[in-house]
Amino acid sequence: MSERFILIPGRTSKQGCGVSEGKFDDGYQNEINTLQVAPADMKRMGLANGDRVRVTTESGRQIDVAVTAATGDELPPGLLFIAYGDLSSRLMDGETHGSGMPTSKGFDVTMEKLG
Amino acid sequence: MTSGYFKIAGGTVYDPLHGIDGERRDIWIRDGKIVEPPSDPEVRSDRTLDASGLVVMPGGVDMHCHIAGPKVNSARKMRPEDKRKGEKVVRRAGTRSGTVGSVPSTFATGYKYAGLGYTTAFDAAIPPLAARHVHEEFEDTPCLDKGFFVLMGNNHYVMQSIQRNEPERMRSFIAWLLGAAKGFTPKLVNPGGVEVWKQLPSGNVHGLDETVANFGVTPRQIIEQVARAVDELSLPHSVHIHCNNLGMPGNWHTTLETMKTLGDARGHLSHIQFHSYGGGEADETTFNSKAPPLVEYVNTHPNLTVDVGQVLFGETTTMTADGPLGYYLSNAFKSKWFSSDTEMESGCGIAPIEYKNTSLVHSLQWAIGLEWYLLAADPWRVVMSTDHPNGGSFLAYPQIIQLLMDRTYREDMLKQVHPAVLERSTLGGLSREYSLYEICIITRSGPAKILGLKNKGHLAPGADADITIYTPNDDKTRMFELPRAVIKSGVVIVDQGEIREPLTGKLLYVSPEYDTGIESDIAEWFEKYYSIRFRNYQVPLDYLHEAEEVPC
Amino acid sequence: MSTAASPAKAGHSGAEGTDAGTTVIQDSTCTFCGCVCDDIDITVKDNHIVDAKRACVLGKAWFYNHHADDRPSCLIEGRPASVAEGVERAARILTEAKYPIIYGLSDTTSEAQRVAVGIGDTIGGTVDTTTSVCHGPSGMAFQDVGEVTCTLGEVANRGDLIIFWGGNPAESHPRHFSKYSLMPKGMFVPNGRKDRTAVGVDVRKTKTAKAMDLFFQIKPRSDFEALWTLRALAKGIDIDPEQVKNDTGIELSRWQDLMVRMKAAKFGVILFGMGLTMTRGKHLNSEALLCLVRDMNAFTRFVAKPMRGHGNVTGADNVVTWQTGYPFGVNMSRGYPRFNPGEYTTSDTLARREADAALLIACDPMANFSQPAREWLKSIPYIALDPKDTPTTRSATVAFTTATYGINTPGTVYRMDDVPIYLRPAFPSSHPSDFDVLSAIQRRVAELKT
C-alpha cells in the first residue's frame, strides 16, 4: 500500500564532497541514491534501512530507491529527503512556469514499499 | 616606403589650450601621438584625411559619469525593461552586440561614447574593494581611455586617522589606497553621511558639523583634511566631492560651506546642479534656484572647479554611492530600490526615476543646470556632464550643446516647462550663447586640464592623437551627435557613425609615493575588519590591460 | 575587438618559499562554494595538494581531489583527439547550429566567462548560466522590486539578528557561520556569537537549524505565507491567528515575537537559500522576502542576501550582465541580446526541444536537469568543458578535460556578495584552461562566420 509524502531534494556535505571526489565513486553514488525517511514513517510503513521503495510524482515520474532513517528529528513525518543527483532529477518535470526554474523541491509523491 | 605619418589636412581647428579658435591647419599624427610636421617637405603622410570645411577638436573628455563597476552593473541587472524598450546595438563583424537604455552594456557604452566624439571617460564612484570588477569591465568597454575615482568619504581608516589627528597617516593611506586600486583621485560622497546610514534607519548627516557616531568626526573635517592631503600628494586632479544633502531644498548653504571649508585647497564639486537649491525643509512650494550666489563664489575662487550634472526630461536610472539618497529617491518615486553597503568603504543606492517637464522641481533642476553654464565666468572651470545616468544619459550631450549655443531653441524649451521656473530661476533673463570655442573648452580642454591630463584635451605635438571631426551644421544637435570621424590614438575608430576599429583603450591611474612603513598598520586594521585577506586586496600592475600611469 | 585578458599574464606568484619539494601558498582561494574563502594556506608536493589549512570539509575535498590526472585533454565521440581537432569540431557544430545554447559557467574564471559570452554573440546563440536553476528566481524578484543588501563584511561587523531562511549553510556553505555571519567578532558586535541572535526558518530541522537560537519549522511550501505574515506584522495589520497557524504551521504569537526582535535589531540580515527559489512560488517567494526586507528599513537597517552556491556563479551573473545588459538566459539569435526567463533559459530550450547544439562549460546538466531536458540534450551534438569526468562529459560529442580554476589556473572570481577575488594557482596542469579552449573556439567561430 502507498502513502502520500512531500519530497525535498537538497544539498548535503557528502554529496558536495562527492562532486570533487568523483561522481562515479561510491561515496557520491551512495549519497544520491538513498532516500531519507522520518523514523516514525519508517516504523509505520515497516521499513528498515536498505529496503527499497517506489516513489511516484503526480505527473507519473517514478524512481525505485533504497531508504534510510533520517537522523534524529531532522525530518518531520510526512517529509522525504534525497540529495541532489540523478534520481531527484528523474522526478523533475520540464515545466518552469515562465521562470526558467523547474519545480525542484517539495514534490507531492506517493511512496510504496517494494516486495 | 611608409613614413608612418597620418595627416588631417586643412580642417578648421579648435585648440583652446593654445588659444586656437577655428584656424585652418594641418595636424600630423605618428605612433598614436600628435607630432610636429616633418621637417623634410618631401616626406608624405601614408594617409591623409581631408578635413577642409570640417571642424577639428580634441576628443571629448567626460570627467564624471557612471559606466562600470558593481553599482552600474547592478542597475543593468535590475532594469531589463529599460533595455527591452530601448535601442539595440546589433553585432557586426568586429563589433559586439549590446543594449542601451539608461545604463548601456559595456561594449555599447564604448561605441556610443565614441559615436559622439568622446575618447576619454572617468567613472566617478568606485569602492576600492570592487576595483578588479571595474578593471574587468573597462577592458570590455572599448574606444575610450578610462579611469576612476576612489570612494573615501566614509572610509573607516580615513575617519579614524582624522579622529586621532594623524594627517600624515591619512595621507599615506590615501596614497596607498589609490595605488592598491589603481584609481585616479579620492572621491568624497556625502562624507560621513553614508556611515551614519549604515548605523541607523534613514540615517544621514544634514550639515557639515554633525558628528559621525562611533567615529567622532564631522563632514567638514573629512573634506578639509582629504583636500589638503590630495594637494600635498600633488595628485593630477583635486579631491572630487559629492556634497552632503544632495537634492534637498535649501542645500545650497551646505554647498557654500563646503566651498569655504576647502579654503585655498583645490576642489572639484561634482554635479553642482543637484546642490544649488534654495527653499526650506522638503517644502516643494519654496524650492528655488540658488545657482547665482554659488556661481559668484566659484567665479571668484580659482581653486574651485565644477561639473554641472544637467537634468534632461525623460526616464533614467539614478545610481549613487550615497546610500540614504537612494532610499529617499525610491520612496519619492515609489520605484524599485537597490541598496548595497560595502564594508569599511561605502554605500550604494539605485532607483529608476522620470524627470517630467510638468513638475516644478524637475523643471527647476533642468533650469539650474543651464544657469550654471550660462552664468559661469570661466568656462575652464565648469564642465559639461549629466552625471550620467543620474541627470540623463551621456547620449544627451548634443542636445545640451544646442541648448547652450542656440538661444531660440533654449527659449522654446523654456516655454514647455513648468511656468514657475521663470520666477524661481534667472534662466529666463539669460541671453548668453556659447561659441564652438567655449563648447570645446567645457567638453574637452577644460576637463582634461582639471583632471591634470597633459596629453588630452589639446592638439599640440605630444598630445594623444584623440581627435573628433565634425561637419558644421546650424542644428548643433545634428552636428554633435554624428561626427564625420573620430580618431583615437591615431586610429580612425568611427567613420560617419560606423564603428571601424574599436580599440580597447587604456587605463589612466596614479601611484603616488607614500611612507611604506604604514603598510603593516593598514594590514593589521584590514585583517581585523575586512572579509577578504589583505594580500588579495591590492590590484597589481600585471592585472591591468593597457595602462598608463599619470605622474603626480 | 576587445578580447579578455589572458589570466596567465596576470598570474600573481603566491609561492611562499619551498623546502623539501613542498610549496606553501598562503591566502589561496577555495572556489568550491559561494563563500570563496580566500584565506586557505595550501601545501603542494609534486603536483598534489597535501594540506589545505582552514579549508572546510567541502574545501578539503575540493583541494585534495583536483590533482593533474592523465585523462586525455580532448575526446571526440569518446575517442582521444588533439585539442586542435576538438576545437575545429566544436566550432563547426556551433556555427552550423540554428539555435545553439551556451550554458554553465559558474565554476570557471570570469576571464573565461567573458570569452564564452563572446562566442554566444558571434554564433547568435543563447547564453545561460546555472543561475537560472539556482537563484535565477531571486534575480527576477530583484528585477521587480530591487534588493537591499551588503557585502559579507558588513554582516560580520554589524549584523546582530541573522535569519537563515530555506537554506542549510551548515552543509552547503560550512564556513559561512564562522567567517561571515555568526561567529566573527565584528566592529559593532565585539563579542561575536554572543552579540547575535540567530534564527532559522525551514521545513527540515537541519544541521543549520540546530545552530540557531530560534527555529521556525514551517509547513512545507508555506514560505510565501510566512513571509506575508511578517510583512503584515511589520505594517501593523491585524490578521487572523487561526489562519496564520493553519497556513504556516506556526502560532501567530511566535511570528509576532520574531517581528519584535526584527524591529529591535540594529542591523538585521536574512540569508536565504533555494528552499525559496526551487519551491512552488519560486521568484514570488524570493520577491516576498525582498519586499519584507525593504519594508523593514522603515524601522531599522535590514539586508537580504541569496546564498549563492558555486564558486563563481556571481561572476557569471556579472559578466553576462555587463556584456549583454541581462544577467542570465540571454538570447542573441537576432543579433542583439534579448532576455526572458522561461523562454531563453536552458531548462526550457532543452525540455521544449528547441536547442540544436550546446556548449557546456563547468556544469553537469546530464545529472541535474529534468528528465525531458536530459533526454533532448542527449540527442543533440554538444561540447563539454570540465576538469572532471561527469555524466555530461561522458555523452558529449566533444569533451575537453580542462585545468581547474584556482588550483591550476589564475583568474578572477566573484564571491556571493559580488566581491571580486583573484586566484593563485597551486601547480600547473597538463590540460588547457577553459579560457584557452574557449579562446581557440572563439577565434575559429569568428573565422567560420565571416
Add this chain to the structure above:
Amino acid sequence: MLTLRYRGETPIPIEVEGLTPSAVRAMAAGEIERFEIFHGNRKLPLAEFFDVSGDPADARLELEGDLSGVHWIGAQMSEGEIHIRGNAGRHVGSEMSGGTIHVHGNASDWVGGEMHGGLIHIHGNAGHLVGSAYRGSRMGMTGGTVLVDGSVGNEVGLTLRRGIVAVGGNCGDFVGANMIAGTVLVFGQSGNRPAAGMRRGTVGLLGSTPPALLVTFRKNCVGKPLFLRLMLAHLESLGFTVPAECWDADYSVYNGDRVTVGRGEILVREASA
C-alpha cells in the same frame, strides 16, 4: 483576406515579429513571400515556411496549420484581424494596441504581454503570464481585452494596469499578482495566492469551490455587485460564454492586499443556495 498556410516542422523557434495586417496590407504577394522571418538565428523569407495566397487589402490574416512553434504572431499590431486556425506559439498579440486576434486552438505563454488595446480571443487553452508584464516592468497590460475559453497557467494579469482578462476554465497560481488596476475574471478554479500584492482593481474567482485567500485579505460584504453583471454582459457581447450560475449568484467581496495599498477586491462566488 490573406491566407498563410504554415508547412514548417522544425522544433527551432520561428519568429514572425512585424507580420501585422497593417504591415502587409499594402504589399504585393511577392513582397509578402520575401517578408523576413527568423528560424532560430537564420533570417529567411516567409515563403520558406508558409504558402501565401489571397489578398491582404482588407487587413485580415488567416494563419493555418500547427503554429505552436511560431512566435510573436500579431505582436505590436494596431488594426485589422488575425485568425489562427490551429495552435499558436509564445507572445501572441504582445504589446498590441488595436485590432483582433482569434486563436482557434491553444496558445503558449505571454498571450497579450503588455498589450495596450484590442481584443485577443483564445478559443482553447493558454499558457502562463496571460496579459502580464514582462520581467522588471513597472506595469503590465494597460488596455484591451483577453478572452481565454479554456484554462491558463500562472501569473495571469501580473501587474495589470488596465483592461480585462477573462478565463473560462481554470487558472494557475498568483492570478492578478501585484495588480495596479483593471479586471481579471476566472470562471473555473484558481491556484494558490490569488491577487498577492494587488493594489487596486478586481479579481473575480467565480469557480464553484472558492480558493484559500491570503491572510492579508479581509472579507467586506456579500452581495450582487452591479458592476459584475455589467461586466458579464459585456463579455457575452464579445462572444465569451458566461456560465449561467454566475448571473444571479451572491458574491463575497474581500479587500486587499493589505500589505500594499489594499484598495483591490477579490470577488468569490458563494455556493448557490
